[in-house]
Amino acid sequence: MLEFVVGIVLFFGIHSIAIVVPDWRNDMVRRMGAVPWKAIYGLISIVGIVLLIKGYGDLRWASTALYSPPGWLRHAGMLLLLPVFPLLLATYLPGRISARAKHPMLLAVKIWALAHLLMNGRAVDLALFGAFLAWAVADRIAAKRRSSRPASAPALPATAVNDAVVVVGGLAIYVAFVLWLHTWLIGVPVVA
Structure with missing residues (x-):
């Protein structure tokens, strides 16, 4: 269950930056550069989706x-x-x-x-x-x-x-x- 919740928080958290703070992404790209920003964004996304999928797989048949x-x-x-x-x-x-x-x-x-x-x-x-x-x-x-x-x-x-x-x-x-x-x-x- 913890993997699933952490996966959802990481994956949707990073993907919701543009929804919650639209200018923050552009500020980060300007400060860090496009490649480092995309690397961090991609890494968090991958970790999030892997945890989300693993957690979902563990919970799928045990869920109500x-x-x-x-x-x-x-x-x-x-x-x-x-x-x-x-x-x-x-x-x-x-x-x-x-x-x-x-x-x-x-x-x-x-x-x-x-x-x-x-x-x-x-x-x-x-x-x-x-x-x-x-x-x-x-x-x-x-x-x-x-x-x-x-x-x-x-x-x-x-x-x-x-x-x-x-x-x-x-x-x-x-x-x-x-x-x-x-x-x-x-x-x-x-x-x-």
Whole structure:
């Protein structure tokens, strides 16, 4: 339980800096430099996600069941997950999809978390996926208010080819997750 809580605090703490103190990140980058800041940010994120995943894995089956989702909700959740990987790719491949989504990564996280909340009814699921959903909603609201960050790397040009890669590549990753990767990475088969 301690690993799970510390993981949530570290992971969402570092990812919530821009929500709570929007200018602090830019001040730290100016003072430390971009590379040291990103190294510290990345290290805290990795430690947080590793603890969070380990703690979740330890608690998954011992956690209290709050509700038992009906079978049809599993199918609805799987359908809801279809745009998640295309949206993640759209974060890095600008085109019409990324422009329409405005913040494709945050949208992907919100959809992913909601789908998993619908399909999983244990207390630890509510804590994990609820935290991701709440964070993504809060970050999206905060993103509307904060000034844009200076680009750390040149952006790719927005093209229709990027949109095609986003859709085809994202759906291919979705299929790979459904058939193999979810079982391999998470230990829970999607298709039984």
